[in-house]
Amino acid sequence: MRAARIRPARKVVVMAAIASLGAGLLAGCADDGKDEDSSSSGDGGGKTTITLGLFGTMGFKEAGLYEEYEKLNPDINIEETVTERNENYYPALVNHLTTGSGLQDVQAIEVGNIAEVVETQADKFVDMSKVEGVKADSWVDWKWKQGVTKDGQAVGLGTDIGPMAICYRKDLFEKAGLPTDRDEVGALWAGDWKKFIEAGEKYKKGAGKDTYFMDSPGGLINAILGGEEEKFYNAAGEVVYKTNPAVKEAFDLTAEAAEKDLVQAQTQFQPAWEQTIANNLFATVACPPWMLGTIKGKSQPEAAGQWDVAAAPTSGNWGGSFLGVPKSGKNVEEAQKLVAWLTAPKQQAKLFAVQGSFPSATAAYELPEVKDAKNEMTGEAPIGELFAKAAESIPAQVIGPKDQIIQQGLTDNGVILVTQGKSPKEAWENATKTIDNNLEK
Amino acid sequence: MTTRHDTAAPPSKGGAAPGRPPGDAVSPEEARKRARLSRRWQRDLRWSPYAFVSPFFLLFAAFGLFPLLYTGWASLHTVELTAPTDMTWVGLDNFTRIFDDEFFWNAAQNTLTIGIISTVPQLLMAMGLAHILNYKLRGSTFYRVVMLAPYATSIAAASLVFVLLFGRDYGMINWALDLVGFDKVDWQSDKWPSQIAVSSIVIWRWTGYNALIYLAAMQAIPQDLYESAALDGASRWRQFIHVTLPQLRPTILFTVVVSTIGASQLFGEPLLFDANKGASGGSQHQFQTLGLYLYEQGWINQHLGRASAIAWTMFLILIVIGIVNYVISRRLRASS
Numbered sequence: 001m002r003a004a005r006i007r008p009a010r011k012v013v014v015m016a017a018i019a020s021l022g023a024g025l026l027a028g029c030a031d032d033g034k035d036e037d038s039s040s041s042g043d044g045g046g047k048t049t050i051t052l053g054l055f056g057t058m059g060f061k062e063a064g065l066y067e068e069y070e071k072l073n074p075d076i077n078i079e080e081t082v083t084e085r086n087e088n089y090y091p092a093l094v095n096h097l098t099t100g101s102g103l104q105d106v107q108a109i110e111v112g113n114i115a116e117v118v119e120t121q122a123d124k125f126v127d128m129s130k131v132e133g134v135k136a137d138s139w140v141d142w143k144w145k146q147g148v149t150k151d152g153q154a155v156g157l158g159t160d161i162g163p164m165a166i167c168y169r170k171d172l173f174e175k176a177g178l179p180t181d182r183d184e185v186g187a188l189w190a191g192d193w194k195k196f197i198e199a200g201e202k203y204k205k206g207a208g209k210d211t212y213f214m215d216s217p218g219g220l221i222n223a224i225l226g227g228e229e230e231k232f233y234n235a236a237g238e239v240v241y242k243t244n245p246a247v248k249e250a251f252d253l254t255a256e257a258a259e260k261d262l263v264q265a266q267t268q269f270q271p272a273w274e275q276t277i278a279n280n281l282f283a284t285v286a287c288p289p290w291m292l293g294t295i296k297g298k299s300q301p302e303a304a305g306q307w308d309v310a311a312a313p314t315s316g317n318w319g320g321s322f323l324g325v326p327k328s329g330k331n332v333e334e335a336q337k338l339v340a341w342l343t344a345p346k347q348q349a350k351l352f353a354v355q356g357s358f359p360s361a362t363a364a365y366e367l368p369e370v371k372d373a374k375n376e377m378t379g380e381a382p383i384g385e386l387f388a389k390a391a392e393s394i395p396a397q398v399i400g401p402k403d404q405i406i407q408q409g410l411t412d413n414g415v416i417l418v419t420q421g422k423s424p425k426e427a428w429e430n431a432t433k434t435i436d437n438n439l440e441k
Numbered sequence: 442m443t444t445r446h447d448t449a450a451p452p453s454k455g456g457a458a459p460g461r462p463p464g465d466a467v468s469p470e471e472a473r474k475r476a477r478l479s480r481r482w483q484r485d486l487r488w489s490p491y492a493f494v495s496p497f498f499l500l501f502a503a504f505g506l507f508p509l510l511y512t513g514w515a516s517l518h519t520v521e522l523t524a525p526t527d528m529t530w531v532g533l534d535n536f537t538r539i540f541d542d543e544f545f546w547n548a549a550q551n552t553l554t555i556g557i558i559s560t561v562p563q564l565l566m567a568m569g570l571a572h573i574l575n576y577k578l579r580g581s582t583f584y585r586v587v588m589l590a591p592y593a594t595s596i597a598a599a600s601l602v603f604v605l606l607f608g609r610d611y612g613m614i615n616w617a618l619d620l621v622g623f624d625k626v627d628w629q630s631d632k633w634p635s636q637i638a639v640s641s642i643v644i645w646r647w648t649g650y651n652a653l654i655y656l657a658a659m660q661a662i663p664q665d666l667y668e669s670a671a672l673d674g675a676s677r678w679r680q681f682i683h684v685t686l687p688q689l690r691p692t693i694l695f696t697v698v699v700s701t702i703g704a705s706q707l708f709g710e711p712l713l714f715d716a717n718k719g720a721s722g723g724s725q726h727q728f729q730t731l732g733l734y735l736y737e738q739g740w741i742n743q744h745l746g747r748a749s750a751i752a753w754t755m756f757l758i759l760i761v762i763g764i765v766n767y768v769i770s771r772r773l774r775a776s777s
Contacts, residue, residue: 120523267717412717420630438742
């Protein structure tokens with residue numbers, strides 16, 4: 001009797017164990033689906049196929065540049081593999097570089113990672129400065145320098161840059177009793193981020209309770225720091241974020257804005273932030289040209305034309321990428337030619353016209369695609385001219401290998417806490433503790 | 442009870458294959474041939490099982506054992522993901538500093554609390570659901586399939602929906618709370634609300650799965666036990682307490698062990714629930730689990746050596762949990 005009673009139960013346990021193992025396998029299959037890899041395949045037929053590994057929406061294909069290049073070079077076929085987010089793309093790229101396998105002929109590198117790649121992976125890349133037709137002075141000076149090692153090897157050629165301005169809602173500014181003309185708005189805070197906060201206070205007094213002066217603390221601290229020559233590393237390459245007064249000032253100013261309820265308690269590019277754009281609830285956003293595309297993508301149709309662009313208190317850079325050619329690729333020669341062509345001023349201008357990626361080659365600013373550019377979200381604003389002007393005054397910034405980690409710590413583990421009711425002091429302590437732990441090897 | 446197939450006698454005649462025609466006279470040549478065949482057959486019988494089980498063990502060696510050993514080796518060095526071949530020997534440094542690493546202990550504590558507030562209600566609810574499903578119901582297959590539906594959903598999809606539900610400003614749950622007159626809860630930045638929210642994803646996903654395991658075990662309980670209990674005048678509730686629960690003891694132990702292991706490895710839900718993009722488990726690490734901390738050190742900060750040490754520490758903790766579970770289950774079995 002006893003045995004008979006136990007046996008079925010044991011059987012059940014065994015069955016359950018089998019079920020859970022099987023289920024684990026199934027779950028393993030179901031869980032990947034996060035990385036959205038898309039690749040376009042063309043007809044290889046005897047042609048040389050050049051592959052590109054990209055992230056986000058770099059827009060070469062959308063702007064028709066591959067087609068054009070294939071027409072100019074009939075024996076070339078171009079294929080791209082796109083990973084949606086750089087957070088997923090970059091670790092994989094580092095892995096492939098260190099093992100020397102699985103690399104595409106061309107690999108894109110985000111500006112936040114370029115310092116680390118130049119410092120640690122340069123020997124895996126071809127020197128692009130030696131390629132025919134590539135001249136260092138075609139690019140904005142600091143952009144060229146970011147991709148170059150100490151011995152002058154160009155690890156990657158610059159694609160776009162992100163000269164920052166301030167995009168603002170004309171209707172909300174008017175309701176709050178602030179000027180709406182872009183020159184007057186720019187004059188409100190010219191030269192000093194403190195004036196920007198003051199304008200915010202004025203806005204808060206006049207505007208309704210539900211709207212915010214700026215979109216997020218992360219956007220604000222990023223915009224302020226973007227105009228500094230040295231932020232987290234000094235020119236000698238040492239980590240100085242804790243002692244650099246510019247960083248603390250930017251932090252405190254952002255915390256002040258958060259305490260005064262001028263910024264929303266949001267993280268950029270997250271669903272709640274996107275919903276706030278759709279609901280027309282914030283008046284300004286730090287705005288490189290590509291941000292106009294984001295705003296357009298998340299807005300209701302009736303928001304078109306409500307925005308305008310004014311100069312930021314100090315202009316900085318936000319975003320931009322590089323294209324590098326790994327030595328282990330199959331078509332190194334052809335890939336170099338393609339990269340040189342894709343990053344030439346003419347192609348950069350075409351990319352701006354379609355994708356809003358602002359050219360990093362100064363010659364492009366004179367081309368009609370950039371000079372006469374207008375944009376649906378900002379009505380008649382001459383965005384090409386405005387952003388070109390911002391690009392001129394961007395300082396050559398020292399970029400360190402762990403910039404991204406430090407910046408993310410200051411934002412996600414720092415200023416965001418002030419919007420949640422913590423004191424700026426607590427927020428700073430939390431941020432620095434997190435960053436120090438993340439930097440420690 | 443067990444049958445050893447390697448020593449079991451081969452079927453004397455026929456078996457599944459067509460039998461050999463019986464021959465009366467056997468030539469010596471034929472006999473040699475038969476002997477050879479027989480030897481080959483015995484070798485086959487002896488070694489083939491190893492060939493059949495080898496795929497798992499080869500795969501395990503490549504994808505289980507090697508990573509385990511390599512991780513152990515890496516944990517004794519300072520290694521960065523940007524240069525994995527560039528190792529500096531530091532001995533047990535990566536392990537000893539875990540003792541002072543407040544982020545590690547914070548993550549360990551979060552793993553424990555999230556594990557408890559997700560596992561306990563989950564198993565209780567699963568038991569209740571299984572008990573209800575064990576009654577005669579119309580369309581019972583339908584209900585069973587529905588119970589398994591959350592489990593079949595990918596974590597990524599489910600977590601994204603939960604992020605929207607738990608949103609502070611536009612989330613449905615806060616909207617409902619507001620309707621009933623409660624204040625908004627900041628589900629992502631306060632410690633307990635965020636842990637409860639993460640647990641709710643886990644509970645949602647695994648309750649049905651455990652309920653089905655309990656249901657299978659309940660259906661294996663002989664009906665005559667209930668009949669005799671009913672004859673003795675036991676109510677439904679008494680039957681549940683005195684017949685169902687004791688009979689389910691091994692199954693309950695099994696689900697507890699599996700859920701504990703699952704909870705200690707919790708990763709996907711908190712990663713995707715984070716309002717920021719990083720792996721810090723909220724602005725103040727309020728729901729950073731050990732799995733998430735390991736991922737942050739290894740793949741975001743690229744400190745391979747530290748991450749390996751964390752991985753091994755987690756492994757050791759799991760072994761301790763396993764031993765505790767084993768001891769408890771032996772005690773329980775001995776007492777019954």
